[in-house]
Every structure is written in C-alpha cells, then in structure tokens.
Amino acid sequence: MSFRRALALAACGLAGGSVLFSAVGVGKQPAHGAGGDAETRSAGAAPAAAGLLLLPPPASCPAAPGWVERPAGGGGYWDSNWDRREPLALINRKKKNEETGEEELASRLDHCKAKATRHIFLIRHSQYNLDGQIDKDRILTQLGREQAELTGRRLASLGLKFDRIIHSSMTRATETTDIISKHLPGVKKVSTDLLREGAPIEPVPPVSHWKPEAVQYYEDGARIEAAFRNYIHRADAKQEEDSYEIFVCHANVIRYIVCRALQFPPEGWLRMSLNNGSITHLVIRPSGRVALRTLGDTGFMPPDKITRT
Template sequence: MSHEPPICRRVFLMRHGHYERTGNLGDTVWGLSPLGRRQAVRVGRRLAQLVDSASGRFEGVYASPWPRATQSAEIAGREMDLDNIRIKRYLHELVPLVDPERPEFKSFPIGLEATPSEGRVFVDQQIDKIRDRFFKPPTRRSFVLLFAHGNLIRYLVARTLRLPYEAWAMMDIAHASISELRVYANGFEALISFNETGHLPPSMVTTA
C-alpha cells in the first residue's frame, strides 16, 4: 500500500513584521521597526525548517513591493540562505472591505466606514491575479513562500474557505505569522494553518 502524500501545492503566507508609521510618509515608504526585524529573523529560521522538511519543487520567495514586506522577505531569506526575492506588485496590501449591512460589522469593536464599490472591485481583481498565479491545480508537489499583508492574507483564506471577504473581520493576524493553504491536483483547496506564531516568544507577538 502506497503512503505517498497527495499531489498539492503548499502556499505559505507570511505577514510582514512590525513596522514604523513615521509621519505621513505612507505605505510605500514605511519600513520595519527594530522589533519587526527581529520578528523577520525568527520567521526566517522557522521557514528554513519548513523548507528543509518539505517535499516537492520549491517555487521561490515572492514579496509585496511595500518596504515592510520586502524587508521581511529579505531578512528571512538570509536565514534560509536565499537571496532571490521576487517582487510582485499585486501582493501589496488591500483595503478592509466593510458592508455596514452585514451582521459581522454590527458589533465590530472599531468603527469602520463602508467601502466604496470600486474598492471591492479592485480587491476582487487583485485576489484573482494572485490566485491565477499561485492557486492553479498542480501537476506535481511544490511549495511557495509569499510575504504579504494582513488583509490580503485574510482574503485569500476567505476565498479558500468559500467565505465572503468580510470574514476578514473575524480573523486576527499577527506580524511575522505563518499561514498555509494547500491546492490539490483536483482543484480542492484547504486551510492547513492560520496565524502561527510559535516561532515568536510571547513578548514579540504583535498585531498592530
């Protein structure tokens, strides 16, 4: 009897480390804080273990162009002896989608304004781009590492679970956390883990 695992693509999703919101410079400038750099080292060491134990073809490391994600990928990459970080514009952060008519926002602890319809269209288009690239049914075992942002990761999880994007509001996600989605040869998708932070001591776990 064969005990070979089924053919699948393992998509590892890492949120960037803690970052400095200095002045009004914005997302395209803000970079990691000293804490965020330490978090990135820790996530790199954990990923080195995962890569070493994973079977199949390694598809590489991809990152958002926003500095906090790119820097996280570069620091983690050094821990894995990898320096070929591929920057993809469509991995940047997305707006939080809010529909005030949906019940999950009736008791949401933080007041959020409704998202204009064009924002929802943009989110859908960007998530489709990511899925077209990384979520097609594989023909052989493989794995890929994506360094991105909290909302984007939660939207990808929601799509895999066939939930509305608004499910993001019920998923907290920490800096330098690791989540894993799998895509199988028949097109089935599964959430394997979400928001793993065991590689970080409690004092280094941050979310905002």
C-alpha cells in the same frame, strides 16, 4: 415554530432556486377550497403533489456567492472547478475520436490532471513604523526585524525545499522578505504589486473604526481577487513534484485569500486576526481540494515578541 415555517427557513438557508422537500409528517392538509395556509400559499408557491411539497426560497434569502456552483453533502457547497483547472473543464468533449471513443477521452483527461500538491505559506509582514506618511517611510521597527528573523528561522527549520518567495512590493513586505531570505539561501525572490495591502471586500458585519471609501473596495478588491486567481490554484499538469512556495504580504490580503481558497463567504475576512510575522499554511491537492494546515501561527515566537499592528 410550525413545520412549514421550518421548511421555509431551511429553503432560505440553501439559497438556491426552488427547493424540493419531503412532506412526510407535515400534518393535516387543508381541505379543498378552505383557503389554506398563508405561508405556503404565497404567490409563486407550487401546490403539494404526490406527497411532496415544493417551496420557493423566501424573498429575504441572500443570493449564494457567484463562485459557488453546486451543493455538496452536509448542506455545504464545494465548487470543484473553483480554479478553472478541473480536467473536464479543460478539454473539448465534442472533439472525439470515433475509433478510440472513451479511451481517447480518458487519455485527454489524464493529460490535464494535476499530479502534485502545492503548499502555500502566507507570511504577514513584521511590525513597521506606523507613523510613516508614505510607503517608503513605513519601514520595519527593530522588533519587526527581530520578528522577521524568527520567521525566517522557523521556515528554514521545516527542512523543505522552497521553490520561490513572492512578495508584495510595499516596503514592509520587501524588508520582511529580505530578512527571511537570508535563512533560505538560493530561493528566488519575486516582487509583485498584486499582493499590496488594500480593502478586498466590504466586511460583514461592518466595523466602525475602519471604513474605506466604496471606490477603494472596487479598486483594491479587483486587484486582490486577481492575486488570488493568479497564485492560488492547483498545480499545473506538467508539475511532477510537490512544491513549497512562500508569499510575504499583508493581513487583509491573506485573510481574503484564506476565505476564497476554502470557499467561505469572503465577506467574513475581517473576523480573523493575524500577528506580525505569522505563518499561514494552505495545501492544494491535485484534485483541487484545499486544506488549511495553520492560520496565523506565531508559536515559534517568544510572547514578548508577538504583535498585531
């Protein structure tokens, strides 16, 4: 592969606008009027100048996801304002006290900064009756009830002060929540339609055994994205202590949330697999940084109790 070809591929990988690369070691340059290299002389390509080569991304480059804003170190990306709670984004920088100047700006920034860490525990519902034709008939199986008991015991054993349990309004999630909550007395339960199961976004690569209608992605995707935006974000500036919250919902919802929170391509959600009753632990720091502590943990269950239906 020629060096210029490698540069073109690198430009594609960055999927940005025109990308500037150092041309040191490019090799012998074509003589003036010699026609040049077809790969670097395509329409729209800028000429080399002052030891630098400017290459536009090839037409085949996929566009970067809309929620990616700027490049970070190591060739990756991190949008520090992914939850729209970055302090600089919350204040009107044009509004400035002429007397106090920068001190006023620093005070306003400090007022908007998060101080606490949020711990998000995403629980997949337990095994349920797959033969049910409507939601109210899709109740937990006996094994599913045992799984929920084990999950509840595991959460209780962590010794954390959980603030609330938010759960999908679907029957299997509600029943799982009711069993778990017996092990966490006093923790408030909140039901929401936003966390109901659905098709978040068309997966890449596609699968042959599961192909919802395009309208389902359009409708479910907007709702599940709304759930992400509503519940997954850094702590409010008024929150003084770290919080621990439980969300009982569904595999598709959890996998999509994990991809979005880590700023991975959300189309890859179906590449992950989650067991029934599993625990996924996300940590959101005051800075907006997000870490995945565990994904689909069922190590607390005996092997004969583990299912993935």
